[in-house]
Amino acid sequence: MLTLVALMLASPVTAQGEQQAQALARADAAARLRIEAALDASGFAGVYSVYQGPRRIAGGGVGQPAKGQPGAFTYESVWPWASVTKQVVATLAMQEVDAGRLALDVPANRYLPVLGANAPTLRQLLQHRAGLRNPDDSPKDANGDPAFYTGGETGLGWCLKGRAAAGGQWRYNNCDYIVVGALLERTAKLTLPDLFQQRIAGPLGLAAHFVTPQSATVDETWPGGPDAAERAMLMRYGAAGGLVGTAADMAGFDRALLSGQLLSEPARDAMWAGDPKLGYMALGQWTFSAPLQGCPAPVRIVERRGGIGRFQVRNVIMPDKGIVIALVTNRADYEFGEIWQGRGPSYAILSAAACA
Numbered sequence: 001m002l003t004l005v006a007l008m009l010a011s012p013v014t015a016q017g018e019q020q021a022q023a024l025a026r027a028d029a030a031a032r033l034r035i036e037a038a039l040d041a042s043g044f045a046g047v048y049s050v051y052q053g054p055r056r057i058a059g060g061g062v063g064q065p066a067k068g069q070p071g072a073f074t075y076e077s078v079w080p081w082a083s084v085t086k087q088v089v090a091t092l093a094m095q096e097v098d099a100g101r102l103a104l105d106v107p108a109n110r111y112l113p114v115l116g117a118n119a120p121t122l123r124q125l126l127q128h129r130a131g132l133r134n135p136d137d138s139p140k141d142a143n144g145d146p147a148f149y150t151g152g153e154t155g156l157g158w159c160l161k162g163r164a165a166a167g168g169q170w171r172y173n174n175c176d177y178i179v180v181g182a183l184l185e186r187t188a189k190l191t192l193p194d195l196f197q198q199r200i201a202g203p204l205g206l207a208a209h210f211v212t213p214q215s216a217t218v219d220e221t222w223p224g225g226p227d228a229a230e231r232a233m234l235m236r237y238g239a240a241g242g243l244v245g246t247a248a249d250m251a252g253f254d255r256a257l258l259s260g261q262l263l264s265e266p267a268r269d270a271m272w273a274g275d276p277k278l279g280y281m282a283l284g285q286w287t288f289s290a291p292l293q294g295c296p297a298p299v300r301i302v303e304r305r306g307g308i309g310r311f312q313v314r315n316v317i318m319p320d321k322g323i324v325i326a327l328v329t330n331r332a333d334y335e336f337g338e339i340w341q342g343r344g345p346s347y348a349i350l351s352a353a354a355c356a
Contacts, residue, residue, distance in 0.1 A: 024055075027356075032058040034352035042345035046329030047125065048071050048252040050353055053322045057353065065224030065330065078220040079328040080234055081243040082306025084250060084315045086177050089239050090126055090271060090284025091262055092195060093186055097122075098267040099185055112183040114156075120166035122183070125176045126283040127275070131164035132175040154236050156182050170278055174240035181239025192239055202258050208245025211235050219292070220244065224330050230309055241308055247326040254317050254324035272302055272319075290340045292347070294355030301339060301350070312336070314346060321354045 003063050035050055035058045045063030049056070061073025081088075098100040101109060102122060108117035120130035135148035138158075148154050159175035167355050181192045193210040201208055207219075211234040220226070226234065228245075256262050263271065274280035274287030282302070289298040300320050306313035314327040314336055327336075327349070337344015 002049075009115050017072050020039055028052070028055060028057050030048055030356070031353060035349060038345070038348040038352040042348060044327070044329065044334070044345060045328065045331055047075060047077060047079070047247045048349075049075075049247040049324075049326045050327075051251050051255055051324050052353075054255070056251075057323075059147075059251075063161050065222060069191075069223070071223050073286070075220070075248065076246060077222050077225065078207070078217070078244050078246055079313070079330075080226055080230075080241070080306075080308055080311045081245055081250065082237075082308045082311060082313050084243050084306045084313050085237070085239065085241045085243040085306050086186075087284045087304040087315065088196065088200065088243060088253065089180055089184070089192075091257065092192075092199060093242075094128065094263055094267045094271045094283065095123060095199060096184065097270075098264050102183075104270070108179075108183060111187055112179070114160065114182075114297065115179070116160075116163075122180070123283070124166045125180050125183075127174050127278060127281055128170040128173050129167055130157070130179070131166045131168075131172055132179065133162055134173045134347055135175060135250050136173075143346055149236050152296065155238075169316075170281065170309070174237060177240040183286075200253065200256070200262065204252050204261070206245060206249040207254055208243055208249040208253070210242045211244055221244070234308065237308065241306065247328050250313075250315055250326035250328075251324050254315065254326070258317055258319060258322065258324065288340065291342060292355050293342075293351040295351070299350075299354055301337070307332070316346075316350060318350070318354055324351055325349065325354055 026260045039048065039062050049059040051057060058251045060075055063073065065071050065073055092101060097104060105121050107119040108122050109115040109126060111202045135146050138148040138152055141147045141150045145217050148158065153227040158176055161253050184195060185192055190198065211231050216231065222252045248314045257268065260285065274282045279289040281284050283305040285302050287302050289300050291298050299318055302317040304315040304321065310330050310332045312329050312332065312334060316325040336346045339350060
């Protein structure tokens with residue numbers, strides 16, 4: 001009799017749980033259809049991954065890796081993460097801040113003596129206000145590319161020569177993150193690739209890694225993917241753009257950031273604090289609120305863009321929605337548009353994912 005009563009009491013709870021699961025599945029399916037429609041309408045060609053919390057809402061490949069040639073993008077293909085690398089390096093730096101081994105607003109020569117006197121702070125490095133030489137100003141090679149990334153002098157030593165005063169207006173500069181990478185290596189007593197593996201890739205089960213001189217893996221070698229010269233260029237980017245991985249790996253990193261696996265809430269909030277005076281630049285990413293079609297109020301957005309050669313990346317976290325979106329393409333001329341302008345592919349895809 002007691003068993004029967006227990007079953008009768010449990011049945012409504014079980015039924016309610018099943019109804020909630022079914023409603024969630026229907027909402028996810030509707031979101032997937034909206035996202036796929038937005039991608040198709042935008043002319044996007046590449047790989048995408050969309051999660052809400054632990055659930056993969058959508059993901060896969062769209063279009064052909066090489067225009068006019070047979071073949072399809074695969075979800076498992078490995079891509080240059082370009083400047084999403086900076087978002088990862090900023091996270092590693094904030095882990096050190098979290099642990100009390102680094103501070104954002106003291107001269108960084110405390111941690112990297114080679115910076116010398118009047119050194120920039122870690123915050124100034126992360127926000128491109130350090131006064132370092134800029135690789136974009138290095139002599140051009142035969143193809144018109146800055147030689148820093150191809151065959152000329154490169155690395156930390158080049159970045160530190162002729163440093164100007166820190167502070168003032170920001171200017172995008174890959175040397176800033178090359179210096180942060182060197183600072184992290186000295187503080188953590190690990191190479192940056194090993195630090196990434198130990199702190200992020202290993203615990204999260206990601207295959208993402210920094211490019212090395214070793215031969216590319218099967219998933220790194222695909223039609224339309226990085227060739228040997230492009231891989232060599234990525235190595236020169238190092239802490240500013242040397243990571244490679246899948247779109248799913250990128251989404252996995254985002255989810256870990258969102259769930260608190262990588263940083264305490266105060267450290268993450270500090271990293272995500274967009275400064276209106278700097279165009280809403282935070283630390284290694286941009287954070288702002290923007291209206292999206294179908295959402296009743298502006299949505300908070302954490303965005304990291306990347307682009308090296310033919311490859312472009314958009315990595316988006318919507319913290320209040322629990323949604324992450326990773327988009328990678330090998331079309332240098334593809335226009336993602338500006339979310340805040342209320343039009344373009346990025347705006348349409350985010351609206352489809354976040355708003356019913």
